[in-house]
């Protein structure tokens with residue numbers, strides 16, 4: 720992905736009413752998120768799992784700073800039903816942070832979720848949403864976005880879930896399975912940001928995440 724294509728993606732997103740920032744490193748992404756979070760002064764903050772988001776270090780900072788309550792629906796020390804309950808509460812958080820599976824140079828955002836806890840609060844609920852993505856997530860259009868998710872992101876993501884029994888866990892290739900452990904259940908495409916500026920997309924000019 721060259722600088723021109725990243726600019727093209729950012730420009731299309733801005734035209735679609737997403738706030739958009741291009742940064743060069745995860746550290747710069749962290750500084751950008753920190754500024755926005757401090758300005759928003761949220762009471763409740765939560766997040767959907769994302770390798771890119773975690774690489775910025777924002778979750779550790781949120782844990783140690785501020786007057787907000789951080790809802791962590793991924794705390795491995797908790798039983799799964801408790802974690803799922805926290806993810807339900809995250810739907811009503813003031814500020815929500817997560818990643819994106821694919822972005823297009825036409826200015827749309829794309830996800831494919833297992834549980835839906837990542838896409839639901841992006842669509843509605845939290846007053847402010849911050850999304851982070853490496854430039855490797857940028858593709859030309861919707862077809863390429865869906866292809867990227869199906870062929871690259873989902874089969875790689877399954878490797879982060881040892882014990883999940885799906886065809887891709889064995890072969891690394893998507894078979895559009897019907898397994899109970901299937902991680903590809905709900906697809907979301909966001910075409911415009913409403914209200915304008917509710918969502919901030921931070922594009923990091925590095926290869927990050929799946």
Ligand code: SF4
Pocket residue numbers: 869873874877885886887888892893894895896897898900901902903
């Ligand atoms: S549909 Fe099934 S086989 Fe394909 S990536 Fe998702 S979990 Fe793996």
